Amino acid sequence: MKATDINDIKKILLIRRDNIDDIVCTTPAIHAVRGKYPDAKIGVLVNTYNADAVTNNPDIDEVYVYERVKVWRRNAGHKREQQNLTLPPL
Numbered sequence: 568m569k570a571t572d573i574n575d576i577k578k579i580l581l582i583r584r585d586n587i588d589d590i591v592c593t594t595p596a597i598h599a600v601r602g603k604y605p606d607a608k609i610g611v612l613v614n615t616y617n618a619d620a621v622t623n624n625p626d627i628d629e630v631y632v633y634e635r636v637k638v639w640r641r642n643a644g645h646k647r648e649q650q651n652l653t654l655p656p657l
Contacts, residue, residue, distance in 0.1 A: 576604055576651045580631075582612045590617045594624065601626035610650075 579600060583590045590613060601609060610629040611621050618632045 571651055576607055578608045578610070578650045579604060579652045580610045580612060580650045583617065584612070584614060585617075587617050587620050590620045594621075594626075597621075597624065597626045607651075 581593070581597060581600070583593055597609070597611070600607075608628045609626060610631055611627050612631045612633065613621060615632055615634050618630060621627055621630055
């Protein structure tokens with residue numbers, strides 16, 4: 568596996584699968600990621616009851632919403648994309 572050059576990062580996915588207070592506390596980190604990678608496409612994976620907390624956040628380009636089940640299924644209409652960097656809960 569080759570190391571990713573920091574200048575090659577174009578797509579970033581942040582994953583928050585927990586409670587709404589945790590997602591709210593993550594917004595400064597999302598803003599910091601946007602500051603470090605201003606041209607990257609930033610997506611956030613959240614569950615249905617947290618989606619409203621990140622919708623319309625100017626630092627987020629795409630919100631991926633899943634229903635709280637054991638397996639995450641991509642919403643209809645979203646094409647499969649490869650991410651350059653995926654960040655677990657911070």
